[in-house]
Amino acid sequence: MNQTEPTGQDFIGKTDLQRAHRLSVAPMLDWSDKHCRYLHRLLSRHARLYTEMVTTGALLHGDVPRHLRFNAEEHAVALQLGGSDTADLAACVKAMRDVVSIPVTVKHRIGIDREESYGFVRDFVGTLSEAGCEVFIVHARNAWLKGLSPKENREVPPLRYDIVHQLKQDFPQLTISINGGIQTSAQVAEQLDHVDGVMLGREAYHNPWWLAQWDETFYGEAASDLTREGVEEQMVAYMEREAAEQGTSWYSIARHMLGLRHGLPKVRGGGKGA
Secondary structure: OOOOOOOHHHHOOOOHHHHHOOEEEOOOOOOOOHHHHHHHHHHOOOOEEEEEEEEHHHHHHOOHHHHHOOOHHHOOEEEEEEOOOHHHHOOOHHHHHHHOOOOOOEEEEEEEOOOOOHHHHHHHHHHHHHOOOOEEEEEEEEEOOOOOOHHHHOOOOOOOHHHHHHHHHHOOOOEEEEEOOOOOHHHHHHHOOOOOEEEEOHHHHHOHHHHHHHHHHHHOOOOOOOOHHHHHHHHHHHHHHHHHHHOOOHHHHHHHHOOOOOOOOOOOOOOOOO
């Protein structure tokens, strides 16, 4: 396995889209809310952050402020939409591009149930690229719609990174980011030899201090002078502000910080997985 990590020089010359999607934190239901994103932005200035996955029904009929509220400090932040009603979702990429001026990207799996042919996902990406999508975030597992729970769907279908690498070879003009099972900086660096970006989920949430290394390791920034104590102080100030202005409980924010000292001696922390 290639253990070398990219340097700032490796980063120069990438297109704007590739830079924007080099590292990102996955949309995670009940986890990547605005408080989590505020913490993550303190740790990395460059990583792209995502909202929780919001269904179109929740936006049309539910608590819109809860789902769409964000802090200005979070940028760059992306809204993750999900649904099955094409009229509500405007799931045709062309239709979405017709009504918004911001980029439209697609996050998808590499197959459905036991359909494992490369041609299936190749044709899917090709069709959407013709409709105007330039960025694909590819979870390197099939989605098993029958017989597996959502949690099992994140763990049971085998990871097939080679399929995502082949997509990049076949569509070099597109920005391809990979997602699924990646837990270390060495693994991120290895994937960046094949694709344009890496999306991290559970490991980024359980071990948020990892994000503090990303700007130096993957964006060529100077070494950070951040400390866990300094981040905690900024989060306390944020919690006080949220409590005063929004009536937000401290726990709803502090729960995202449980992994901040992950890996230190005599420390236990973490979350429930995403």
